[in-house]
Amino acid sequence: MAKKNINVGLIGYKFMGKAHSNALSKIGMFFDNSANINMKVICGRNEEWIKQSAEKYGWSEYELSWEKLVKRPDINMIDITAPSNVHKEIAIAAANEGKHIFCEKPLALTLADAREIYETAEKNKIKHQIGFNYRFAPAVLLAKKLIDDSKIGRIFHVRANFLQDWIIDPDFPLVWRLDKKVCGSGSLGDLGAHFIDMARFLAGEFSTVMAMSKTFVKSRPLSESMTGLSGKAVSIDPRSIEAGDAAPCADVEVDDGTVFVAEFKNGALGVFEATRFAQGHKNDMSIEINGELGSLKFIFERMNELQYFSAADEPGTQGFRLIQASEAIHPYMYAWWPVGHVIGYEHTFIHELYEFTESIANDKPLNPICPDFMDGVKCSQIIEAVELSCERKALVEVDSL
């Protein structure tokens, strides 16, 4: 059977652009998929950079204008990895052109914008998915399966955090990820969004939240990235690629750390923490769910492992099992290597884009494990509830927003 062509236009070419390019180029090598994925056009404003990226990442062409790209009739899927503040405009334009859209998280800077995007997508009957890639670690999907199979029963507790340590130095510049105009939020939106989605995915909908947040370093040197790309190589962290030297300072308007408690609609209690100020923690996202019959724990830095406690195990031999979730029977692992031959961060992108392109190629609904724009809306809603709670110093009902 002939594969259906999907001609992709990718907007953005940095961290996420690279991750998506890699993913799109690998799906066909590892999966028996239905789509013939053509990496057609990559799009960005800096011609020198975008040209280089096109060549390096294997795109046939490049465009400088996304407005032009979304109108090209030869493109049927738009993949948005541009900075968060342009998601809305691009997504709405692409949806109105009838393109299927994969959009990196967050869907938009505000809940209202996220809703508008969602509604536009639905109105145009396009397929849409949002980049909550952490769902696609096989260990996470195994957790989901165990929950769906009633292995842990009624859920009592959810605890999750996402801890990093890359901006503790007060001389670290105000890069775009710290710029409220670009990102809308700091650690909450960047990191918290991932565990909020995962908590919803595994444990259900949020009911209420109570939150606090802090900006520990209130002023930082402006980085060159504020006015343009420096392109300097940096030895510490690709995310700081635009870091400059001595520079005038500006106020930091986003949170460095946010903590909150929550009640879920099923009655469970949650505790959550997102921060970039936890020394020694690099990309430490973890989530644990405690239920009546068992518990599950996932730690991203050991993403091939799932911890599972079953109260049904024989008394005296109960304990958290350390599952090496890389057996062929674990989600997606049949496509990779023999058990124990671990996979990495980038594979989550391959899995999510495999699902999205399959849905397009076969014109069938998204696999239910995939987050669509409504999941983006719900995540934005919770983030806004958390922010409102910080402001009000009181409990906020999520559905009131």
Add this chain to the structure above:
Amino acid sequence: MAKKNINVGLIGYKFMGKAHSNALSKIGMFFDNSANINMKVICGRNEEWIKQSAEKYGWSEYELSWEKLVKRPDINMIDITAPSNVHKEIAIAAANEGKHIFCEKPLALTLADAREIYETAEKNKIKHQIGFNYRFAPAVLLAKKLIDDSKIGRIFHVRANFLQDWIIDPDFPLVWRLDKKVCGSGSLGDLGAHFIDMARFLAGEFSTVMAMSKTFVKSRPLSESMTGLSGKAVSIDPRSIEAGDAAPCADVEVDDGTVFVAEFKNGALGVFEATRFAQGHKNDMSIEINGELGSLKFIFERMNELQYFSAADEPGTQGFRLIQASEAIHPYMYAWWPVGHVIGYEHTFIHELYEFTESIANDKPLNPICPDFMDGVKCSQIIEAVELSCERKALVEVDSL
């Protein structure tokens, strides 16, 4: 030099009574201490049980009336391990008799009572200490030392939880630890008190809190303990020693789980969780502190270990160190076994009572690492702030109480 006699009267003979008896009997065997600790009188209301306990635990005499005990002129130290609801009356009576008092946590069922106890103790110029024994794990004291030595610098984050799983079964009876009249609080007061104290000890004073709590099982069978002691041996958990069979039910008035966020006076953010509904977690108290220069993490079930991250380590070789905190240079370990020959839970009691009896014997102030009744007051204050926040669904300033 002759040792000074300390004649101890111990009130209570169950879990804590046993732990204190053991501790008092071992101090002299392992430490070169100044006191001659006489295990003089153990006190409890059930003559059969208290007589048996006196013999088993090595007490010279027993008393049935604590009122009588605290007046005995031959007793100069009272050790209170009776249920929480009688702490106040005993402590005030003993203080007024000029006895030095070691009191198990919580100091009292309410903040007001705790303050009254503290003031009575101060007025009578007695020595007083409260049983926050977890401070006395060598690994915790090492953490304290590293913090005092400025190894982690300005503190940004505190996260602690105390997770157990012993009352998930809805048929588990309403034992005294679930009885609001006896304990005042559920998981918060029993478990949370420990990490609240430890957070204060390591990271400083709390400023504000926002909390939620839940009683997952709202009604439970009444246990025999409601009307009297059964004395039945139980194979599962000494805490459930009074568990009965089929019985009428009563409402559970204490929290099964409580979660809260907090701001510290030094600006740090905290996340906290106490629960008896976390499947697979047995006595899992953990606390982590993240500072500008490093991080520290302690997990009680691996109490001989401390995790320490130092940002001062050579770049490229940084990582959390797993310190086996049982070297002779670690707090108290010179008294025990060679490095790596681990100690256990009961040793924390030996250490705290060693400090208290040394303070009495030498008539000198308590070692500053010891929590006194003011620490009991502060812990009660935070617990009440947490409870008030649950009620108000809003932020509460701790010092407003």
Add this chain to the structure above:
Amino acid sequence: MAKKNINVGLIGYKFMGKAHSNALSKIGMFFDNSANINMKVICGRNEEWIKQSAEKYGWSEYELSWEKLVKRPDINMIDITAPSNVHKEIAIAAANEGKHIFCEKPLALTLADAREIYETAEKNKIKHQIGFNYRFAPAVLLAKKLIDDSKIGRIFHVRANFLQDWIIDPDFPLVWRLDKKVCGSGSLGDLGAHFIDMARFLAGEFSTVMAMSKTFVKSRPLSESMTGLSGKAVSIDPRSIEAGDAAPCADVEVDDGTVFVAEFKNGALGVFEATRFAQGHKNDMSIEINGELGSLKFIFERMNELQYFSAADEPGTQGFRLIQASEAIHPYMYAWWPVGHVIGYEHTFIHELYEFTESIANDKPLNPICPDFMDGVKCSQIIEAVELSCERKALVEVDSL
């Protein structure tokens, strides 16, 4: 029912003497035992030290001569914790006096001596046990139970090691533990003996061995302990209590590290390593057994935990379980604290001496989990086979010795 008096005479008062004194004093406090254990006489040659030890550890009297002690009619149990080179003489004398004997490992310096002790004990029909205390960690006994319950099936592999790091410094003196005349062997006899016993206990008898050993530091300063006890307090390690300053050097005649492979009679393969030259490892004894149906792993420094893999678990959810082996249903734990309230090294001595004294008090055979002098003989046999293999550079059949 009246308890039977056991009047103990303890020979030795250092590391092991302290551990045994502590254990004997605690049995009655925690177990409902049949014996009334009288800590009657402690014996050692240095009057100042032994007098002080008697007082500190709670012994009624002291003796300077073990020859005299073993003849005292009021003593019915002899506990030998003196240096290894005097075990034989004491044990044979005590056995011939009809005293029940608990002897620290090793039973003797040579296999021939060990056999002579065993035969003398048997001839005199006394009860005898050897101090392989690591068997008595609840986690180890749980492993034994799981093996006996056929949970892991046919055994394929055993791997064990005992790693320490306290003599890497070439200036560390030639303390008695490094003196061939006193100990007979270095890391092999001191450390290897423990895992050899545990391998036999859990996996069965050894058939053949092939070994290599090394003395990495071939000459060391003589310590004062060579000529007499210094009694100086030392901050690093009680084992080095006799460490002196500048001193003449002598050759080290024992092994610093020994490694060997083995075949068991049941066909399993083993790998073993004992060393005092493994930086960072403090008292790191671990053993793992892999069988047809499952695997078990124990690490002493986390002695409250047992790792257990069951191939019978549902596919896709299999993984090593981390059992917190401190539930009341785990061996001996009913006597201690609630689950998760961990115990330590010293508890292994309490358990082993509880068993031995129960056997005496009730005049019944030792609990089969207890190692008797025949286990001491078998351990010596394997150690000699390992030493012979090092010498011959070839395989040695254990039963040929």
Add this chain to the structure above:
Amino acid sequence: MAKKNINVGLIGYKFMGKAHSNALSKIGMFFDNSANINMKVICGRNEEWIKQSAEKYGWSEYELSWEKLVKRPDINMIDITAPSNVHKEIAIAAANEGKHIFCEKPLALTLADAREIYETAEKNKIKHQIGFNYRFAPAVLLAKKLIDDSKIGRIFHVRANFLQDWIIDPDFPLVWRLDKKVCGSGSLGDLGAHFIDMARFLAGEFSTVMAMSKTFVKSRPLSESMTGLSGKAVSIDPRSIEAGDAAPCADVEVDDGTVFVAEFKNGALGVFEATRFAQGHKNDMSIEINGELGSLKFIFERMNELQYFSAADEPGTQGFRLIQASEAIHPYMYAWWPVGHVIGYEHTFIHELYEFTESIANDKPLNPICPDFMDGVKCSQIIEAVELSCERKALVEVDSL
């Protein structure tokens, strides 16, 4: 500067063929490399399969005859991933044609063959590398760097093992990895080869070995792979791709598990174990090195982590550091994702082939971290010494072979 074309001919298309194809396709996307790597020809005997593989993995052409391939003038690099028993013939032919050769391990089935390959390669002055890919985990290269920087000093101990559990079932068929004619060896050659190489890489040359090995299941059903490739997809393990149903049995002539001890030329002692019979261990390769100044430990299933103990750390704060070896300053990680965004098994192939193609493109010697055919020879030499020791039941000097 124009990149130099490297036209690759890949022989083999299964597990390793897929890993190499993926690697070759990714180098240019992530590294600023000097070569223009053309995935020109893939070669295999089954036309249906090789055609499909060419398409799936992105090769321009396919060939059915390796004899023809190695003669093609448009090919300048041959990559051998065919079964071990054909390595020799192909490698010698390719070398004689002047092609640069990357060959999967083992280099050959015998030491003599390995030497012949090496000599032919040297005589023809081609570049050659062998696929000891585990060296190329960033954490391993960090370990190498720390050793080279004298961070651990004189080495005392090496302990390594490679544990799997996929053939415990006696009904598992005699697939090609269990066929002596194809592989030459069982667990020793397949698994042991990796840690032998890594031990040499990190700790130096072997001097002597003493070994035992076992075939636990002595007869197995013949699989279809014995007579020809079935090509059936299998959901469990790619290694078992040829597994058949009921079939006649044949003797297993290779080892299921091999254990050995070793002395290194620098005086260190080693213990080693390779097995496919360790329940619960999936692809568990680990190696630890203990030196005078520190220790290092690597576990493949947590390949992004390195454990490092430094005796130079401040006393009282020493402990094994858990280094998340995914910072940009760690080997190769600048090319990937931000710190903590872990990589996987397949990345080791990308790194090794990046180095090899760079060496060709720039016509400069291999990076010294790369294993060449001499490393393949030395590994074969140690394997043969181990096998000989099993046979002789005695110590074998490696250099005697």
